Amino acid sequence: MNYLSAFLVGGAICAAGQILLSKTDLTPARILVIFVTAGVALTALGLYEPIVKFGGAGAKVPLTGFGYALAKGAYKAVDESGLLGALSGGVTATAAGISAAVLFGYIVAVIFTPKTRK
Amino acid sequence: MGSQIGKRTIKFKNPPNITAAYSVAGRKEKEGPFGQSFDLTFDDEHWGEKTYEQAERKIYLKAVESVIERANLKPDDISFLFGGDLLNQIIASGFAAREVGIPFFGLYGACSTMAESAILGSMAVDGGFARYVVCATSSHFATAERQFRNPLELGTPKTPSAQNTVSASGAVLLTSDRGRYPAATHATAGRVIDLGATDVNNMGAAMAPAAVETIICHLEDTGRGDNYYDVILTGDLGTFGTSLFHKLADDSQHDFSAVHQDCGSLIYGGDEKMNCGGSGCGCGASMLCGHFYKELVQERIKRLLFVATGALHSPTSALQGESIPCIAHAISIEMGYGG
Numbered sequence: 001m002n003y004l005s006a007f008l009v010g011g012a013i014c015a016a017g018q019i020l021l022s023k024t025d026l027t028p029a030r031i032l033v034i035f036v037t038a039g040v041a042l043t044a045l046g047l048y049e050p051i052v053k054f055g056g057a058g059a060k061v062p063l064t065g066f067g068y069a070l071a072k073g074a075y076k077a078v079d080e081s082g083l084l085g086a087l088s089g090g091v092t093a094t095a096a097g098i099s100a101a102v103l104f105g106y107i108v109a110v111i112f113t114p115k116t117r118k
Numbered sequence: 119m120g121s122q123i124g125k126r127t128i129k130f131k132n133p134p135n136i137t138a139a140y141s142v143a144g145r146k147e148k149e150g151p152f153g154q155s156f157d158l159t160f161d162d163e164h165w166g167e168k169t170y171e172q173a174e175r176k177i178y179l180k181a182v183e184s185v186i187e188r189a190n191l192k193p194d195d196i197s198f199l200f201g202g203d204l205l206n207q208i209i210a211s212g213f214a215a216r217e218v219g220i221p222f223f224g225l226y227g228a229c230s231t232m233a234e235s236a237i238l239g240s241m242a243v244d245g246g247f248a249r250y251v252v253c254a255t256s257s258h259f260a261t262a263e264r265q266f267r268n269p270l271e272l273g274t275p276k277t278p279s280a281q282n283t284v285s286a287s288g289a290v291l292l293t294s295d296r297g298r299y300p301a302a303t304h305a306t307a308g309r310v311i312d313l314g315a316t317d318v319n320n321m322g323a324a325m326a327p328a329a330v331e332t333i334i335c336h337l338e339d340t341g342r343g344d345n346y347y348d349v350i351l352t353g354d355l356g357t358f359g360t361s362l363f364h365k366l367a368d369d370s371q372h373d374f375s376a377v378h379q380d381c382g383s384l385i386y387g388g389d390e391k392m393n394c395g396g397s398g399c400g401c402g403a404s405m406l407c408g409h410f411y412k413e414l415v416q417e418r419i420k421r422l423l424f425v426a427t428g429a430l431h432s433p434t435s436a437l438q439g440e441s442i443p444c445i446a447h448a449i450s451i452e453m454g455y456g457g
Contacts, residue, residue, distance in 0.1 A: 021277060025317040027437075028274040114270035116163045116260055117391075 002056060009055025013062040032063060039067020069094045120244045124339025126307055133301035133455055134243040134292040140185035141408035142177045144285030151387040155409035157184065163260055163285060171209060174258035178203065179214040181289035182254050189291045196220045197248030200235040203256045203399055204228065205265055210256050220252065229354050230308065230428030231255040232288060232403040233447035239292045240302040240449070254289035257398030266318070266433055279320040281356045281382055281397035288403030300414040304450040306336035310430060312443040318431065322359020322382070322394060324442040325427035329355060330366040332446040333425055344372050348419045351410060353402030353426035354382035356394035381405035402426045420453045
């Protein structure tokens with residue numbers, strides 16, 4: 001059941017991305033930014049939490065999930081250390097993800113050379 | 119020396135002969151239906167070079183050197199090299215020109231550069247300023263992706279209306295020497311047309327109006343009918359742009375459906391992975407210098423109007439929301455033209 005709900009939620013989010021790629025002239029970079037900020041906004045409005053409860057990793061792994069983690073981190077830090085937490089909390093909560101992206105990106109860039117599709 | 123007829127068409131007095139043409143193309147182009155017509159093909163997009171940009175330079179250089187060799191000439195015999203490519207500061211052409219040492223006029227007309235170069239080269243020859251000139255352009259899938267869209271490293275998918283930049287080059291050798299060869303008889307320079315299209319993933323639609331405008335002007339200036347030419351060959355409208363092309367022609371009471379062919383739609387033979395077909399200066403150039411030049415020499419085609427269309431935007435202008443200005447240059451290449 002978990003798998004199914006994760007698949008439905010994750011698939012729906014990715015399908016939305018594909019529709020934006022195919023049907024609009026938005027660049028991929030803009031779509032990424034829209035997804036992250038949408039995740040933050042939906043979390044702030046309390047709308048993303050139920051989606052995470054239902055979809056689990058299906059909601060957390062796509063880019064909107066990154067926005068969700070940023071917003072959650074900010075809330076948590078505000079509760080713990082006051083208003084300054086709104087600035088520090090987001091990145092603190094997502095530090096592992098950011099570092100992993102940099103580290104693995106670096107490793108892959110060193111090892112592989114991009115090629116055209118066969 | 120030639121003269122101007124009508125609004126903006128040049129009629130060459132002694133039509134410069136195209137005594138040799140040479141095309142170089144990559145693996146995907148070789149696997150297409152016209153693969154056999156390219157003079158030289160390569161399998162790896164790096165072609166033994168360190169970067170894609172160096173590979174494109176090599177494609178360009180091969181086309182130029184080989185067309186000179188094919189005409190039994192040496193680089194020293196060539197007065198001028200006209201040409202360009204799609205990269206910033208046209209580095210494929212400029213760096214290749216460094217290697218051959220021919221006096222070089224670097225041109226940028228985006229994908230219209232092959233026709234633009236051939237027109238200017240013909241003017242130089244017919245004007246008596248040169249006995250031999252070479253006109254060449256190139257494009258490369260990976261360098262164009264980096265230049266205009268996203269570097270391959272990003273691994274982003276393409277939209278369905280997008281076209282695939284062709285990895286290829288084409289070069290022609292124009293001369294005042296007489297003989298029975300395909301000759302450049304007329305040329306119509308393009309105006310920059312902009313109907314407000316902003317989608318950089320749908321270049322064919324942006325360029326189709328320019329192609330129609332130039333072709334109609336060419337036919338009016340020369341007094342030729344819609345079916346005078348055996349083939350009206352556009353460079354890289356792609357399948358989407360081609361359907362718009364026919365619609366716009368229809369709106370102007372013209373019908374090119376019997377004679378029109380489009381290099382971008384032809385080169386991959388409708389391979390779905392290539393979306394709307396091929397694009398880039400190398401698309402029209404390699405098809406003209408490969409398949410169509412051979413057809414002209416063997417007189418299966420006698421009258422060809424080559425119309426190369428170009429989108430004159432830059433990645434910066436597109437990101438700033440500007441529309442895409444487009445141009446189409448037309449050059450008439452005829453076999454056994456009597457005047």
